[in-house]
Amino acid sequence: MIEIRDLTKVYGSTTAVDHLTVTVRPGVVTGFLGPNGAGKSTTMRAVLGLDRPTAGEVLVAGRPFAEHPDPLRTLGALLDAGAVHPARTAHRHLTALARSNGIGPRRVEEVIDLVGLGSVAHRRARTFSLGMSQRLGIAAALLGDPPVIMLDEPVNGLDPDGIRWIRTLLRSLAAEGRTVFVSSHLMSEMALTADHLIVLGRGRLIADVPLADLTSTLTAVRVRTPDGGRLAAALTRPGVTVTPADDAADDAGAAHDAGAALTVTAAGARTDHAGALTVTGADVDEIAAAALADGVLVTELTPLHDSLEDAYLALTRDDIEYSAQPATTSKALR
Ligand SMILES: Nc1ncnc2c1ncn2[C@@H]1O[C@H](COP(=O)(O)OP(=O)(O)OP(=O)(O)O)[C@@H](O)[C@H]1O
Structure with a gap:
């Protein structure tokens, strides 16, 4: 379980997260949605203790993440798929991570198989496509077999096969009773993956609802x-x-x-x-x-x-940080 209590994060004149209180529960996939700049990544960094909150607190399995003696076995996270030394192979990257967390080599082989990187495990990370890097990041997140998994935009860069794979993976992790917290700015993606939605707009909580409730009207x-x-x-x-x-x-x-x-x-x-x-x-x-x-x-x-997309757009209409005019041609403007 992740408990976010009255979390506020201010950067200079920007309030990235504004008095956010939500609980992310085990056994379901919780989608974390919001337009660009809504504060999703900032919230996730605060969960990991990478950003110090301006106010409020976040507890993972009952205490601040930094206070867990065995972090990788508590929460597995993917925030930035590029955060791998480019000269390291996938296998070496995961082995180093496993060793420093007291995890045996067999688990490295297991997660490599689980994410489908077996054939490229000994290639250097710099040769990886974005989709392969995402898979490597997910392998690292799963290394400690943690009860809580948190992924920031995990479908980014994945091809349709990869997207389907991650959907199935997230749903099976939740079915095992884990807490699965996954961000996206695409409602269409979350509609197929999440059971529960937390929607942010300009740092504030807009909705904390079962997916079905958004369309039941x-x-x-x-x-x-x-x-x-x-x-x-x-x-x-x-x-x-x-x-x-x-x-x-x-x-x-x-x-x-x-x-x-x-x-x-x-x-x-x-x-x-x-x-x-x-x-x-x-x-x-x-x-x-x-x-x-x-x-x-x-x-x-x-x-x-309403379609889910309509419901989401209606919810966040006033909270979009950057918006464009509807696409049009110069001819149509005349
Ligand atoms: N390190 C930082 N310094 C200054 N402002 C920041 C910093 N990190 C985030 N922000 C600002 O905080 C707000 C929230 O950003 P954040 O990245 O958390 O949003 P997001 O919902 O993850 O967006 P996206 O979907 O685009 O990744 C934005 O206005 C962003 O510009």
Whole structure:
């Protein structure tokens, strides 16, 4: 377990981490997400005691990491895959690390096999691709068979095979009951790997939630019916809106607030063809019941959820340190 308590780290005029309190629990993969500059690496360095907090503290398995007599057997970390002497072979690098931590040579062979570096173990690190260096860093993190594993952007530089491999590895480490804490700025990656998410924005905690909670909010229901007008009328109640689902229907009458006077003819006319409506403010059961009560045929009822990417972008929209204008061409600007 990693306990981060009221952690603050200030560099000059930049508050990199701002009163962060979270607990990273064992048995699950915890994704640590946030836009560039959100403070993820700073937090991870503080976990390792590499950065002294301005305020607050971090405990790993109950005490500050620096106070553990056997650090490699407590927490394995990969922060910077380039932190290997370029003239050393992978095998020598891991052997030196193992020796200085009282770990036997057999474990070196095990981790080399585990990360798939067997065929290049005697090559110098300077000849390694970024993906190979990432694997070597992960081998070093696993050397002490630690109960806590912390990786900063581990998929960086990995090819699709490597990305799948690391996903499987992280999930199996968590399934063994370990604490797995892994950062990324890509929600798409974390969506496939993490069980739990901690989201940072400008150093502050934005969310500390199970992955499933981010998408469980129902945003709307898509309804297909040959009789949209009657269905919209059946759904006349405060807070419910019915809109044609396709943009082309804009000219046909836009949104219909069921609390206000309902103009449904446009939607009804359109649904003779496309038949798709978007309903907000009522769930699938309520819409089905209203349709049944008024004898309206419904051929589709699909709950619409935010994608994880949408949920993440919505969460961090105000906390992006660097942002760009949407891509456009000079022609389009004219
Ligand atoms: N040593 C340092 N000196 C000064 N400012 C720093 C230092 N390290 C980080 N920062 C600043 O602190 C903020 C948080 O940086 P950090 O690297 O922790 O973010 P991050 O979430 O890991 O970002 P990224 O995804 O880009 O790696 C940034 O504004 C960064 O410029």
